[in-house]
Amino acid sequence: MRFTNALLPALLSAPLAASKPARLWATHYNGNVYTLTLDESDFSITDTQKTCGAMPSWLTYDSESKTLYCSNEDGTADPTTHGSLSAYHPDREGKLHQIAEAKTIGGGVDSVIYETGKKKFIAIAHYEGSAVSTFALPLHDNSVASQEFHFNLTHPGAVAQQDSPHPHSVFLDPTGSFIVSPDLGADLLRIYSISSETGKLESCPPVNVTFGSGPRHGVFWTDGTDNNNTAVPGAPTHQREMAAVGKTMMYLVNEIGGTMMVFDVAYARSGCLDLQKTQTLVPYPGGKMPEGATPSEIRFIGGKFYVSVRTDQGFKPNDSMVTLERSRKNGAVRVSSKSDAWGKVPRTFAINRAGDLVAIGNQASANVAIVRRDRETGELGEKVAVLQVGEPGKVGSAEGLSSVIWEE
Ligand SMILES: *[C@@H]1O[C@H](CO)[C@@H](O)[C@H](O)[C@H]1NC(C)=O
Ligand SMILES: *[C@@H]1O[C@H](CO)[C@@H](O)[C@H](O)[C@H]1NC(C)=O
């Protein structure tokens, strides 16, 4: 889409105007992965590829090795089905060149890269597959999982969506030595310590989350990374530098319960993480989620949290982004404002490393909205550009735009 003249001055003040265009990639459940190019006068799709299986769901970029990983959500917990993980090198124009594709357990919805010494690995959360798996990197066409953790429910969930374990994400603690996987189906935080010698994951006792919460995504905070842009999730290669200095906390969004939870984190003598819940709040103005609305993605940067809220219709026909402030005193969170997501069902969003632009991936409307973020106040401001990426999907279905990420 072309910018209107009114939007141009806003974009020109961004650092990207002075340098090369910014690139993003987006996945769509229609089986395409898109390269998006944003410069001072244009935001457009510059490459479209039918790749990453039938259901491209999630992208993780390793900026160090310039490798993009794409999860295909196809498949279930039935071992006769499978999903896949693909690896690509982008060229100078951001066009993707596949270097490998490996079969995985079904239902891959999120991944994170971790490293020990010189060895790199990727861990994948399998929602339908009720599992977490890992692969040694670099990925090859014949790569097989290095580890697979399969889960069964030990007691029935609160709602039909909790019919089986559904790990929804995997993310690293600030020291890069633990992986946390919120399991939406089992109301658990599954925790793994990463062996610094072998890179193997060792299971730690899982942490209970209130029955019926449906934990989905989370983010760590440490006083070593506050106001530091590397605290932006999605910069996995920097995790090692984010040494936990002093206090560490974790912030979780729960899809089914519609809540956000705050935990004090301690590195226990047992070699595992000890999480103590210190706050539960509704990440929405007025303290109540609209009927049917669910929090989806959470990110932290510069003392603020951002939570995308699906189907709240806060800016009808569009949904909302909620900005929350973290108390410097005790780490508690309070809602500060709500802003337009510029589309329907903001399943994911990504903040650029400079912290001045947010790319919102609206699933049902299948558009990517670029919104300005004020680096002083943390408030999300005007819409810089909006781009239709593939066909819209039905609200509540596995259709539409599934993820978006910056090439950074
Ligand atoms: C889960 O249940 C299945 C079927 O009863 C069983 O084969 C499998 O071993 C169980 N897995 C775990 C991790 O307990
Ligand atoms: C976690 O929840 C399960 C099932 O409700 C319960 O049996 C167990 O004792 C709880 N564990 C902790 C540490 O609270």
Ligand SMILES: *[C@@H]1O[C@H](CO)[C@@H](O)[C@H](O)[C@H]1NC(C)=O
């Ligand atoms: C985070 O910020 C601190 C203080 O400004 C800086 O010394 C450190 O290098 C930053 N960390 C990274 C990974 O850039």
Ligand SMILES: *[C@@H]1O[C@H](CO)[C@@H](O)[C@H](O)[C@H]1NC(C)=O
């Ligand atoms: C909803 O988003 C679309 C796409 O950006 C935009 O054109 C429209 O003005 C928005 N409507 C409202 C009420 O915010």
